[in-house]
Amino acid sequence: MEHWRILALVALFHDIHYCPVEKNNNEVRSKEVFKGMVNDKYINKEDFQNVCYMIEETKYSNLEMPRGSKREMLLYEFAEYDLIEPLLASP
Numbered sequence: 001m002e003h004w005r006i007l008a009l010v011a012l013f014h015d016i017h018y019c020p021v022e023k024n025n026n027e028v029r030s031k032e033v034f035k036g037m038v039n040d041k042y043i044n045k046e047d048f049q050n051v052c053y054m055i056e057e058t059k060y061s062n063l064e065m066p067r068g069s070k071r072e073m074l075l076y077e078f079a080e081y082d083l084i085e086p087l088l089a090s091p
Contacts, residue, residue, distance in 0.1 A: 031055040
C-alpha cells in the first residue's frame with residue numbers, strides 16, 4: 001500500500017474516539033475502532049499492523065527522529081502534520 005494511504009487511515013482513525021477524562025485510553029480505543037471497521041479484505045497484514053501501531057503511538061510521548069523502520073518514518077511524517085498549529089494563522 002502506498003504510504004499516503006497509510007497516513008490517510010491514521011488521520012481518519014487516530015482521534016475517532018476522544019473522551020477528555022480518559023486521557024490515557026483514547027488512542028487504544030481509537031485503534032480498536034479501526035480494527036473493528038477495517039479487515040484484511042481491504043488492507044494487507046503488514047500495513048494493518050503499521051496503522052494500528054501508529055494510531056496507538058499518536059500519544060507522541062516518545063516521538064524521536066526515525067531510526068529507519070517504515071513505521072517510525074511514517075509516524076514521524078504524520079506527527080509533523082498532526083501537531084502543526086491549525087492553519088498557522090490567528091483570526
